[in-house]
Amino acid sequence: VSPVDVIACMNKALRMCSARTKGFVQVRYSPPESLPMVLADALKLEQVFVNLILNASDAMEDSPVRQLEITLARVADTLQVRLQDTGPGVPPEKTESIFQPFFTTKPIGKGTGLGLHISRNLVEECKGTLDLLQAPGMGACFEVVLPIPPDA
Secondary structure, X not given: OEEEOHHHHHHHHHHHHHHHHOOOOEXXXXXXXXXXXXXXXXXXXXXXXXXXXXXXXXXXXXXXXXXXXXXXXXXXXXXXXXXXXXXXXXXXXXXXXXXXXXXXXXXXXOOOOOHHHHHHHHHHHOOOEEEEEEOOOOOEEEEEEEEOOOOO
């Protein structure tokens, strides 16, 4: 765990996902000029972002509008990362299940059901949270909140 630039992590994750998203998903992402560093493992944070980007891309496969909006912002003493897609969203009865190991809403053979479970664990290792924010009829919005160290 060391000081990590979340903007750099998101940029790298987007580059890693570009083969799957380019021409398929319109990514709306305008990071701020700068943000405070967070204490994390950069590779693990990139893995979380890659998983969330690819999940959003998969979820929007049958959507007429495939748009992923990514926002990064400082909120009080935390750094907030939100990924909002235009897919069908997560049914209310499945909102807690999606973070359980081996639970998947993807067709058989498409997913292991481990991505969100592992991602949540990786974020919690950084003393952060990963949650689903529900917006009815608006797709899914996943939020990663990471604490900003007091000296940042």
